[in-house]
Amino acid sequence: MYSVVLLDLLSSKKLENLRKRAKEEIKLRGYTDHLNSDLSNESNFLPINEITGDYCPTWRYSWIKKFVKNPKKQITWPILQGRIIDNVYEKIIEYSSDSINNVKLEEMDLKKQLERNKQKIMEGVKKEIKKELRKINNAPKEEEIKNFIGNINKIIEFEHSICLALLSFKMSTKKDLRIRSEIKILFPISIKQKINGKDLGFSGSSEPDFLYREDVVGEIKSGGWRESFKLTCAAYALAYESEYNRDIDLMVIINPSFSKKRKTPLQENFTFEIISDVYRKAVFTRRDERIELIKKGNDPGTPKKDEKCIDCQYYPFCWGRKNGKK
Numbered sequence: 001m002y003s004v005v006l007l008d009l010l011s012s013k014k015l016e017n018l019r020k021r022a023k024e025e026i027k028l029r030g031y032t033d034h035l036n037s038d039l040s041n042e043s044n045f046l047p048i049n050e051i052t053g054d055y056c057p058t059w060r061y062s063w064i065k066k067f068v069k070n071p072k073k074q075i076t077w078p079i080l081q082g083r084i085i086d087n088v089y090e091k092i093i094e095y096s097s098d099s100i101n102n103v104k105l106e107e108m109d110l111k112k113q114l115e116r117n118k119q120k121i122m123e124g125v126k127k128e129i130k131k132e133l134r135k136i137n138n139a140p141k142e143e144e145i146k147n148f149i150g151n152i153n154k155i156i157e158f159e160h161s162i163c164l165a166l167l168s169f170k171m172s173t174k175k176d177l178r179i180r181s182e183i184k185i186l187f188p189i190s191i192k193q194k195i196n197g198k199d200l201g202f203s204g205s206s207e208p209d210f211l212y213r214e215d216v217v218g219e220i221k222s223g224g225w226r227e228s229f230k231l232t233c234a235a236y237a238l239a240y241e242s243e244y245n246r247d248i249d250l251m252v253i254i255n256p257s258f259s260k261k262r263k264t265p266l267q268e269n270f271t272f273e274i275i276s277d278v279y280r281k282a283v284f285t286r287r288d289e290r291i292e293l294i295k296k297g298n299d300p301g302t303p304k305k306d307e308k309c310i311d312c313q314y315y316p317f318c319w320g321r322k323n324g325k326k
C-alpha cells in the first residue's frame with residue numbers, strides 16, 4: 001500500500017483535480033440517498049462483497065449462505081492465493097509500522113528491519129500454504145507454488161523499497177523529527193476500518209482493505225481485473241458516508257499481476273478514480289435485486305455449465321452428487 005502514497009506524490013495535481021470534479025459530479029451520497037429498496041427486514045440484508053460480487057452467475061451463492069445449513073465447501077488454490085495476497089499487504093504495513101514505532105531514531109536501520117520483516121512474512125506464507133495445501137483438491141504443482149511464493153516476494157520488496165525511500169528522504173530533510181508523528185503524516189493509511197452499513201441494507205460490519213487520507217477507499221484484489229471491483233469500492237464509500245456523514249469521493253484498487261520479465265509486480269489499473277454516481281447507482285440496483293431474491297427465498301439453481309463454478313467454495317454443494325449434477 002506504500003505504492004498508493006507514491007502514486008499520490010507522483011500525480012498530486014491529478015488527484016487535486018479529481019477531488020474538485022468529484023464534488024461537482026457526485027449527487028448520490030450514502031447519508032442521503034438509499035433509493036427505493038424496502039429495508040424494513042434486517043434478516044434480508046447482505047454483506048457488501050455478496051452484493052457487488054459477480055463471481056456467481058445465478059447469485060445462488062447468497063441463497064446458500066442464507067438458507068443452507070452446513071453446505072459442503074472446498075478451498076481452491078485461487079481462493080488460497082487471494083487470501084494470502086490480501087494478508088501480505090496488511091502484514092507489510094503492520095510490521096513496518098511496528099518497526100518504525102519501536103526503534104529510536106539513532107538506532108534505526110530500516111533496511112535491515114524491513115528485510116527481517118520480509119523473512120517473517122515469507123515464513124508465514126509458506127506455513128499457511130503447507131497447512132492448507134492438503135485440503136485442496138487438484139493441488140498445484142511444486143513449480144506453481146514456487147512461482148507464487150516468488151511473486152509474494154516481489155510484492156514485499158516493491159512495497160518495502162517505497163517505504164524505505166520515502167522515510168529515508170523524510171529523515172534526511174528534518175533535523176528535528178518525531179518519527180511516530182511523522183509516519184502518520186507520511187503514510188495516512190487506515191487498514192480494515194470497520195464501517196456499519198445497516199442503514200443501506202448491508203449486513204455485518206463492512207471492512208474496506210484500507211482508507212487513504214480518509215477520502216479514498218482502497219481495495220486489494222487478486223486474480224484478473226474485474227469492473228465489479230469498482231462497485232465494491234462504491235459500496236464501501238456509501239456505507240462510510242452513511243455512518244460518518246462525510247464524503248468519500250475516490251477509489252484506488254491494487255490488483256497485482258506478475259511477469260517473469262519483471263522483478264516488480266505489475267499494477268496496470270492502478271490509478272485514483274472518482275466513485276461516480278454510475279457506480280453508486282449500480283450498487284443500489286444490485287442490492288435491491290439481491291435483497292428481492294433473498295426475500296422470495298427461492299433457490300436460483302446452478303448455471304447450465306460448471307465452468308464459472310470450479311473455483312467457488314460451494315462447488316461441492318452445487319455440483320456434488322447430492323444435487324444430481326454429476
Ligand code: SF4
Pocket residue numbers: 055056057058059060061064301302303308309312313314315318319
Ligand atoms: S458453485 Fe457456482 S452456482 Fe454454486 S454458488 Fe458457486 S458460483 Fe454460484
